[in-house]
Amino acid sequence: MKLSIADQTMIRAGGNAPGAIQETVELARLADHLGYERFWLTEHHNMPMIGSSTPEILIGKVAESTKRIRVGAGGIMLPNHSSLKVAECFRLLEAMYPGRIDLGLGRAAGTDPYTAKLLNPSNDFKEENFPAKVEELQAFFADAAMTQRGPVMACPRIDTIPQQWILTGGANATLAAKWGLGLSLPHFIQEIQSTEGVERYRKEFSPSGTFPESRVSMGLFVICSDSEEKAALLEKCIQMVFVSLAMYGRFQPLPSIQEAASHEFNLKERAFVEMQKGKYVSGTPDRVKEQLERYASEYDLDEVICMMMAYDFDDRKRSYELLADVFSLDANRSSALAKADV
Numbered sequence: 001m002k003l004s005i006a007d008q009t010m011i012r013a014g015g016n017a018p019g020a021i022q023e024t025v026e027l028a029r030l031a032d033h034l035g036y037e038r039f040w041l042t043e044h045h046n047m048p049m050i051g052s053s054t055p056e057i058l059i060g061k062v063a064e065s066t067k068r069i070r071v072g073a074g075g076i077m078l079p080n081h082s083s084l085k086v087a088e089c090f091r092l093l094e095a096m097y098p099g100r101i102d103l104g105l106g107r108a109a110g111t112d113p114y115t116a117k118l119l120n121p122s123n124d125f126k127e128e129n130f131p132a133k134v135e136e137l138q139a140f141f142a143d144a145a146m147t148q149r150g151p152v153m154a155c156p157r158i159d160t161i162p163q164q165w166i167l168t169g170g171a172n173a174t175l176a177a178k179w180g181l182g183l184s185l186p187h188f189i190q191e192i193q194s195t196e197g198v199e200r201y202r203k204e205f206s207p208s209g210t211f212p213e214s215r216v217s218m219g220l221f222v223i224c225s226d227s228e229e230k231a232a233l234l235e236k237c238i239q240m241v242f243v244s245l246a247m248y249g250r251f252q253p254l255p256s257i258q259e260a261a262s263h264e265f266n267l268k269e270r271a272f273v274e275m276q277k278g279k280y281v282s283g284t285p286d287r288v289k290e291q292l293e294r295y296a297s298e299y300d301l302d303e304v305i306c307m308m309m310a311y312d313f314d315d316r317k318r319s320y321e322l323l324a325d326v327f328s329l330d331a332n333r334s335s336a337l338a339k340a341d342v
Helices: 017-034 055-065 083-096 113-119 129-141 173-179 196-204 228-248 257-262 267-275 285-299 313-326 331-341
Strands: 002-007 038-041 070-077 101-106 163-167 182-185 216-224 280-283 303-307
Touching: 002 017, 002 313, 017 038, 017 055, 017 313, 017 331, 038 055, 038 101, 055 070, 055 083, 070 163, 083 101, 083 129, 129 173, 163 173, 173 182, 173 196, 182 196, 196 216, 216 228, 216 285, 216 313, 228 257, 228 267, 228 280, 228 313, 280 285, 285 303, 285 313
Parallel strands: 002 038, 002 303, 038 070, 070 101, 101 163, 163 182, 182 216, 216 280, 216 303
Antiparallel strands: none
16 A cells, blocks of 8 residues: 655644745655655645645645655645646646656535635536546547637647546445546545445456556545554644634644643534544554555555645654655655656
């Protein structure tokens, strides 16, 4: 099982966006060195505690700052964008960093409806639009897009295309299978209760140039620490952010461990936290490994996308170092396998 990282460029309490962006780049360098498979950046809008809303720009900086690791968006929220513009952006990235660019495609807006409407005034929020936009995107990547006046090319025209993934809880698994794309389950956003989507995807998968075989990943909050007590506090820090956002509509920056230790959730907040417990895998390295392997077995996963947020950047780095060690990741081996796949 391969391990990867998704990073939201979260701003800690008292921090700022430039600092958060620099930490994202430094974390990507560490992930590259440790042997993680890919490093994904996310798209969120109108959220002051997030330092980047345009992953397609930050991808270039991260790819330039690393040597081996795949870099991409996890994902681009397709309803917010023109398919042509997405194809152009990611073809350019693929031209600059060939064989290293990923494009995850999401159906949600990554924001509230009002902001989504400002991002794309023509968005009518119909579910059936997403498969149509994915099809349109594939046409641009294949140089097969047509209008009444003739073909339209997504430039630059190059021989390769980014590796594409559909981000879905299962509803669009058939779409990923149809186009021969990867399937990524965002468990850290909404718990995946059934394996039916994965089973359908594996059964219906049509091989493509970037995916000769079906491939499934799952995104989870993964918190690895030297002690169970510290792991629990680090998890609580993240929970405090989402309690504030989901229950009160407030954008709370990441609190410190000290704040988490002294904070008490009320009854309703504790109930919410308990409902969200399945999104987190936390503990000491051996315990985390055991839990991740259980998820991999249950959902037939090829890869886990790990997300970890912390006030102290050293805690974030330490979590990924411990995880890499317990799974015996090897950057040299990952690099050799990547070349073999090409």
